[in-house]
Amino acid sequence: GEQVEQRPPHLSVREGDSAVITCTYTDPNSYYFFWYKQEPGASLQLLMKVFSSTEINEGQGFTVLLNKKDTRLSLNLTAAHPGDSAAYFCAARSGGSNAKLTFGKGTKLSVKS
Amino acid sequence: GGIITQTPKFLIGQEGQKLTLKCQQNFNHDTMYWYRQDSGKGLRLIYYSITENDLQKGDLSEGYDASREKKSSFSLTVTSAQKNEMAVFLCASSITYAEQFFGPGTRLTVL
Numbered sequence: 012g013e014q015v016e017q018r019p020p021h022l023s024v025r026e027g028d029s030a031v032i033t034c035t036y037t038d039p040n041s042y043y044f045f046w047y048k049q050e051p052g053a054s055l056q057l058l059m060k061v062f063s064s065t066e067i068n069e070g071q072g073f074t075v076l077l078n079k080k081d082t083r084l085s086l087n088l089t090a091a092h093p094g095d096s097a098a099y100f101c102a103a104r105s106g107g108s109n110a111k112l113t114f115g116k117g118t119k120l121s122v123k124s
Numbered sequence: 125g126g127i128i129t130q131t132p133k134f135l136i137g138q139e140g141q142k143l144t145l146k147c148q149q150n151f152n153h154d155t156m157y158w159y160r161q162d163s164g165k166g167l168r169l170i171y172y173s174i175t176e177n178d179l180q181k182g183d184l185s186e187g188y189d190a191s192r193e194k195k196s197s198f199s200l201t202v203t204s205a206q207k208n209e210m211a212v213f214l215c216a217s218s219i220t221y222a223e224q225f226f227g228p229g230t231r232l233t234v235l
Binding site for chain 1: 155164165166167169172174180182214216218220221222223224225226227228229
């Protein structure tokens with residue numbers, strides 16, 4: 012089945028710096044991808060969803076890039092601030108009738124002021 | 125919009141005890157999920173259900189039972205609590221094949 016590798020597991024940056032988190036997935040038929048944010052002590056909050064027909068999605072302060080050729084998904088926080096400090100998880104849904112998501116193991120981001 | 129409610133928020137049990145966690149959603153979503161998250165770790169799928177009375181095993185179903193009593197509710201039972209099960213249990217729901225929305229979690233401590 013689908014496997015998702017997420018890197019790095021820990022990331023520490025200074026306020027204003029960019030931060031990049033990358034996920035590689037194994038099933039080339041995966042077609043639906045998600046990024047979740049989990050603040051300390053809280054649950055997962057949907058940050059962005061990406062379809063295979065969309066290569067770049069931009070949100071508030073971040074960009075998501077999907078590279079289908081390399082089966083890679085990335086989250087780029089363009090100018091990190093302390094409120095971005097959290098764990099981030101990517102998730103992929105494979106093709107077919109599978110209702111499950113495969114999650115990466117997460118990246119713990121720390122933004123220092 | 126909608127909301128997912130998990131009860132209790134904190135659950136303390138004794139080793140060997142049978143414990144039940146409950147989840148309710150008012151999104152009218154078809155599919156519901158139970159995940160376990162150990163401290164500082166990722167999510168592992170325990171059970172999911174794509175409709176009322178349906179149950180599908182996840183990667184971590186051994187030691188757990190689940191019940192989808194109605195479309196809006198999904199229960200998880202820890203059949204015999206073990207000390208290494210101290211974790212947060214997250215419930216989620218989705219329109220089947222779409223994004224999942226997560227509840228606030230139940231934090232389990234086994235004494």
